[in-house]
Amino acid sequence: MRDAVLVEDLEFGYGSRAVFQKVSFRIAPGESAGLAGPNGAGKTTLLWCLMGLLRPRSGRIEVCPPFGAVFQNPEDQLFMPSILEDAALPLLNRGAARPQALAKAREALSAVGLEHASDRPAHSLSAGEHKRAALACALALEPCVLLLDEPTSELDPRSSRLLATHLNRLPCAKLIASHDLAFLRSAASRLLILDEARIAADGPADSLLADEDLLLRHGLK
């Protein structure tokens, strides 16, 4: 079976500073992987490389299309007069007919519990609703892979739990960059720890998150 995400010997840096070197991993279709690491480890940079927004120095990246992405600050992903239009926009842009695009957008908004707010503009939503609206925009595409950057930042515990529940229902592969270990425990079956420009650990989320020494060593505790 083809991988949902394939990264081989990826290298990226800003000037002379290497952000990561020889990073390799694969994510299988439907697999949910967490990406943890201390501040500045390069989690966001890695996601931006996977999204094709940054060009790595070398290495190979394959991401199964279409993919959806939610930024750490998703307010800049939402700019249409309503979040329904926001969710429908990528579909319309790919040539879908307007009624079908709007129907899929409504379905995606309802999957994240935002059907009641579909006619509201993004700037009238709370931070948690922003995250869910951006997630709905990604889901409307029926993605093969979801790339999420700090999905629980600015979320209260209840909203985080709700988000984990939504994510666990999705059949697509997921790569979730987060500092929130409790959230990763509930939303990811596998964990990658990025530190000192490399993948420092890769294994089942439960066992890695139970290893206090490992978490302390990599600034996660």
Add this chain to the structure above:
Amino acid sequence: MRLSAAWLGILLFAAVLALAEFLLARRPPFLAARMILAAAAGILLFRALPWPRIARWSLNRRALRNPALYFLFVSHFIRIFLEEILSLFHAWRLAAPRRWRAGWWRSLLHAAASLFPRTLRRAERFYAALLLKGLAQ
């Protein structure tokens, strides 16, 4: 107060642009003038007209879709710019409450200078979002 703070930021931003244009390109500050005009026209337009309703109406019409999208991007960028100016202005007022005392002008200058990287970062995120939605190249 909010609007005057926003205008202060826009004028500072335009002044730096004008200076850069004059020093680097050796020409009158057309870019800065265009920026002030676009910001003024945009703010007046978005305040005076029922913009969200017009945008929705236009997005449903094939011929008007692209111009409507263009104005949506402009309005979003103006919102980003004003948000950054206002949050910066509030932070600066909290950090430098004693008007005209030592450091007041210097802190204002640093605050205004930091507007550039902040706005560029937000603009970069917005552009990345457009790329992901297939609206930019």
